[in-house]
Amino acid sequence: MAKRLMLITQNIDDTYTQLIKKLAPDFEIIVGKDKEIWEPRAKDAEVIIGWKKGLEEVLIGRDSKLRWVQSWSAGVNNMPLRQLSEKNILLSSANGVHAYPISETIFGLMLGLTRKIHTYVKQQQHKEWHHAHMNLELHEKTLGIIGVGEIGQETARIAKAFRMNVIGVRHSGKPNENVDKMYTPDELHEVLPQCDYVVITLPLTVQTEGMFGSKEFKRMKNSSFLINIGRGEVIVEKELILALEEKEIAGAGLDVFIKEPLEETSPLWNLENVIVTPHTSGSTEHYTKRVIEDIFIPNLKQYLKEDYQLRNLVDYKKGY
Secondary structure, X not given: OOOEEEXXXXXXXXXXXXXXXXXXXXXXXXEOOXXXXXXXXXXXXXXXXXXXXXXXXXXXXXXXOOOEEEOOOOOOOOOOHHHHHHOOOEEEOOOOOOHHHHHHHHXXXXXXXXXXXXXXXXXXXXXXXXXOOOOOOOOOOEEEEEOOOHHHHHHHHHHHHHOOEEEEEOOOOOOOOOOOEEEOHHHHHHHHHHOOEEEEOOOOOOOXXXXXXXXXXXXXXXXXEEEEOOOHHHEOHHHHHHHHHOOOOOEEEEOOOOOOOOOOOOHHHXXXXXXXXXOOOOOOOOHHHHHHHHHHHHHHHHHXXXXXXXXXXXXXXXXX
């Protein structure tokens, strides 16, 4: 009897490969990031870990064996969600794997803007000794977290060490122990005027695309800072640039953009009140370990028992 097939389209340590083989002895397991390794057998795969461009062909045809995809990333907006849904294929994301590195980046950006670290780094390059009118501090300010998932919850927990007032926005409105008051998305305009810092941790969906534009920036304080580590398309970028140029908001820390790499002609590169990072907020030395050990292995055990209540199971109607 032919073995079932599992593709792991990433390079992982052989220790993990052997562990997976031990857990799933009925599967043949193909491991490797290079297309030449996985492409010849893709049409026979029942399980795929890590979606790659070109795998869409697996979804074409009635004889597809694909039953479960474990995404290597938290975001799934670049995947063929409609086709996966139509085929009733399980999709689980790597949501949660980024909570530590991204929350660290959020506070790096917040502190950098507040204490003018980015300004001083530029001054250092020119051996310029200038105070730069730095007079702000983070402690006891109000932080608004737009999207209180795993990342938002970790950010809220850290914020309490700075004695911050934390308010949140989440689809369910469900409370969280480190969020002083929770709102729903339709109350966003009530939230924004309260915030000294607005942190966007949202996925890209039909509902979140273009969620932040000129109306939202006008609702924010002139002294407030915007941090976006979610998706670039959540913000209307040209309207953000105008809000920054006209000092409608004090500044922004941006890790994600509508077009990446950020075009050299973008005004965001040269604005004094902006910190640009190249979509690296989720980068960490522990990424593979967390995806495999914390998400995929527990999900694999469930899948093999035909219990499909997987961790981070994507709701196709919501898009995440």
